[in-house]
Amino acid sequence: MFRKIDQTRTADAAIQQIEELILSGVLRPGDRLPAERDLSGELDVSRPVLREALKTLEQRGLLSSRQGGGTFVADVIGPIFSEAVVALIGRHPSATSDYLEFRKDIEAVAAGHAAERASQTDHKILTEIIGQMDSAHAAGDHQREAELDVGLHQAIGEAAHNVILLHSLRSCYRLLTNGVFFNRQRLDHHPTAHTVVLAQHKEIVAHIIAGDAQAASEASRQHIAFVSQALIEAEEAQARKLVADQRHQQRQNSVPAPTKPRSVKASSS
Structure with missing residues (x-):
């Protein structure tokens, strides 16, 4: 070094x-x-x-x-927002869509630059991370997948070889890691999200290695668009499950106790 x-x-x-x-x-x-x-x-x-x-x-x-x-x-990156703004965002989850929109734009730029500028060493790093993501996915280790997800996007930012972009992305991903906007584990409630996201990551990296900047940028945009929609669907599915569970619990609580059958006296003949 x-x-x-x-x-x-x-x-x-x-x-x-x-x-x-x-x-x-x-x-x-x-x-x-x-x-x-x-x-x-x-x-x-x-x-x-x-x-x-x-x-x-x-x-x-x-x-x-x-x-x-x-x-x-030292912590040279620092927060992208003040603590007050971070707390404000945390109280208003509607900011999540704006965060994802920002990521969709800035990551598309990073992926395009990476396709044009990445070295063979950058390619090796990206390929190694994809291999680790494959292993984590096969093992059903969603926590490890989430860590590698952030690591992959950071590596793409590094492969873009633009220091302003690099440090902006690192600060942006800190909010993701801290769960300020959303926790990737929420995608666990989506039936196909983990499989689709892995395939999309592979596609982005493949375009970067091929040197196709336009395709890499578009694949990155499609990836964030899918994540945004999958989060909405996962939240809706979780909300439906919660209501169904509440209904089921209420039915159990309201079922009257079974009554004993009346005894019938035998009539004299």
Whole structure:
């Protein structure tokens, strides 16, 4: 990941290299940097120079250090909305459709750029994630599928090789991961959603690998459109089930207890 600094082995040169790794998304929030001795060796700078660089990066809010725990990449993404707006959205689920509409547009752009710019390594990453999604789907592990879903879309954003798009998408997916708009597990109530979504992910990746930007963008749009409709159908199905369960419970509660049959006295002959 790190490369030796060829010329002036200054703190500024070390700062620039680490900043570039954070900006390009190679170093992610929460990633731990190598130990000071190892990192100074990889950069080929003295430890005092490295300490100066790390201190500057920490002052800039890009790194954070933990006593006895090492140095980590700070939460450079941050929330896309303030806590107040997030809470407001949480109280008004109607914002979900706007969120999905936004994702449909921005992810279509990302998929198109990925088809045009992705490297062989990007292709390998996308293919590996699809393989993991296949395994999770076969095992019926919907929680793992949900995690990989976010991971795949992030990888597509990375393959687009646009740092503004990359960090915008990461912030956008944080809301998805936190369940601010919806929880992907709600799709469990849809009879075919998991199978269709997997097939759609495979189609998007196939178009990216083929270098077909238009097809990749359209497949991405169709994917989000399906998710949006599937969520509506899943909610409707869940609502119907809830009403049916309530009716069934009420019927059980209202059934009168069986009465004992009257005894018939025998008549004398």
